[in-house]
Amino acid sequence: MLKVDELSVHYGGIHALQGISLEVPDGAIVSLIGANGAGKSTTLRTIVGLVKASGGAVSWNGDRITGLATKDVVARGVCLVPEGRHVFPNLTVDENLILGAYSRKDRPGIAADRDKVFALFPRLQERMRQKAGTLSGGEQQMLAVGRALMTRPRLLMMDEPSLGLAPLVVKMIFDIVKTINAEGVTVLLVEQNAKAALEIADFGYVLETGRITLSGPGKQLLADEGVRKAYLGDVKPVGAVAR
Amino acid sequence: MTLALFLQHLANALSLGSLYALIAIGYTMVYGILRLINFAHGDVFMLGAYLAFYSVATFMLPWWGALLLAVLLTAAFGVGLEWVAYRPLRDSPRISVMISAIGASFLIENVAIVLFGGRPKGVTVPDVMNVKLTLGGVSIMSVSLVIPIITFVALAVLLWVVQRTRVGMAMRAVSTDLDAARLQAIDVNRIVSFTFGTGSLLAGVGGIMWSYKYPQLNPLMGVMPGLKCFIAAVIGGIGNIPGAVLGGFLLGGIELLTIAFLPTLTGYRDAFAFVLLIVVLLVKPSGLLGGAAVEKV
Ligand SMILES: Nc1ncnc2c1ncn2[C@@H]1O[C@H](COP(=O)(O)OP(=O)(O)O)[C@@H](O)[C@H]1O
Numbered sequence A: 001m002l003k004v005d006e007l008s009v010h011y012g013g014i015h016a017l018q019g020i021s022l023e024v025p026d027g028a029i030v031s032l033i034g035a036n037g038a039g040k041s042t043t044l045r046t047i048v049g050l051v052k053a054s055g056g057a058v059s060w061n062g063d064r065i066t067g068l069a070t071k072d073v074v075a076r077g078v079c080l081v082p083e084g085r086h087v088f089p090n091l092t093v094d095e096n097l098i099l100g101a102y103s104r105k106d107r108p109g110i111a112a113d114r115d116k117v118f119a120l121f122p123r124l125q126e127r128m129r130q131k132a133g134t135l136s137g138g139e140q141q142m143l144a145v146g147r148a149l150m151t152r153p154r155l156l157m158m159d160e161p162s163l164g165l166a167p168l169v170v171k172m173i174f175d176i177v178k179t180i181n182a183e184g185v186t187v188l189l190v191e192q193n194a195k196a197a198l199e200i201a202d203f204g205y206v207l208e209t210g211r212i213t214l215s216g217p218g219k220q221l222l223a224d225e226g227v228r229k230a231y232l233g234d235v236k237p238v239g240a241v242a243r
Numbered sequence B: 001m002t003l004a005l006f007l008q009h010l011a012n013a014l015s016l017g018s019l020y021a022l023i024a025i026g027y028t029m030v031y032g033i034l035r036l037i038n039f040a041h042g043d044v045f046m047l048g049a050y051l052a053f054y055s056v057a058t059f060m061l062p063w064w065g066a067l068l069l070a071v072l073l074t075a076a077f078g079v080g081l082e083w084v085a086y087r088p089l090r091d092s093p094r095i096s097v098m099i100s101a102i103g104a105s106f107l108i109e110n111v112a113i114v115l116f117g118g119r120p121k122g123v124t125v126p127d128v129m130n131v132k133l134t135l136g137g138v139s140i141m142s143v144s145l146v147i148p149i150i151t152f153v154a155l156a157v158l159l160w161v162v163q164r165t166r167v168g169m170a171m172r173a174v175s176t177d178l179d180a181a182r183l184q185a186i187d188v189n190r191i192v193s194f195t196f197g198t199g200s201l202l203a204g205v206g207g208i209m210w211s212y213k214y215p216q217l218n219p220l221m222g223v224m225p226g227l228k229c230f231i232a233a234v235i236g237g238i239g240n241i242p243g244a245v246l247g248g249f250l251l252g253g254i255e256l257l258t259i260a261f262l263p264t265l266t267g268y269r270d271a272f273a274f275v276l277l278i279v280v281l282l283v284k285p286s287g288l289l290g291g292a293a294v295e296k297v
């Protein structure tokens, strides 16, 4: 279980996270939604050690991981698919995947995971030898997820995986998230696409300018009046994808 | 000018270009990984030459043993330099890192003056490097032939490492996206050390070969080659390894051939690099083989 306790982050004078607390139980899908600039990315980046916390703590399965180097957090099974995908554009698809397993030594396990990723995303196998920079946005997102899976995560954190993708691809990515979760990987999902994120979530949190303002089961948040107004653009016809 | 003479100049240009290339690679590798100009790189080159000198003069090693030892020590020195002068400033503003680089350079030079003495030292060139080869009227020293060969071997090995090995893959990852590399559990510090070690190793080889070709050492001998090779790396497109090699050869070629054809310009030989730099930057600011625009430093 991931436990974030009164986490605080400053960027110079900006108090980006003002003491947020949240929990991600084992096996769950938890969604964190909020407007642009609310601090969603900061939350994930702090958990994984890319950003230093100025207060509070993060613990993973009871161990405090605040202050650890990112590589050590990742090696413990907590990984992040960053916002904007950040695949290595000048490396091939296959090289990107191999790098995902950089810290691992178990060759057979790595090969098996690579096959799993290819089974999950057949498109990646077709483009194996292609430079990642030449992939479409959707394919890059698949690669970013596949690369993360190669670290053999127990907690997969995803930062706006649907950003800039066509509705069909978004649906596919969310289906994959469910599949991965069904295989026992815990998921912490950050989205501006609140509807899709809350629909698949067991539990959700709403983040507003560095504070958690609301939390509850995904279905309950979906029904919440305030959430509907603020994040689901309530007047839109059913089926429209919220921005 | 006869053909023979031209070929002779060409051979000289090729070996000078190779030396420049060996040093320029170090600048470009470090820049590629850390976006940092290692101003002390020329001094690492100087150190390599001195270490080989003392290995022979003081420790009586055979030249090849001295070469091997000196090259390894130079690589270790480069790793230590990063550790002391750059790592503590990894998250500091770039200007602090630059000041540290310049400070490290001055420190190494002045400690070298104290330790090695300011007076130039004569190098005993190994016999194999000192053979005069005559081929159809062209006569060159064997060292001028050995240098390009070593450079090409070093370059081939380096490109193989960068393109085909895991650590090379990690280097490319770190150089394009530091945070994304961290997220793959890559030990960025280790990759940075490896990069400094490799770049310094090549500078060490360059320094020792330089001392065989121009057999005189002084503690400031790295300053001008260091500056020129930094320029060579920029000309080729900083961050790009083949670009650094191309820049090195261009610089060496233009420098020596201009002197050969227009001997009256000999006094300006150190200025050619800057002229070439200005021309290239005007025409293609990212350098000949560079991709993205070069960031201002
Ligand atoms: N590297 C940074 N330096 C300074 N301010 C930042 C940095 N990253 C984010 N911020 C600021 O912190 C706040 C939260 O940003 P972020 O976590 O990216 O929000 P979100 O992901 O919810 O859009 C914003 O006000 C943003 O401008």
Ligand SMILES: [Mg+2]
Pocket (backbone or CB within 6 Å): A037, A040, A041, A042, A083, A159, A160
């Ligand atoms: Mg964000």
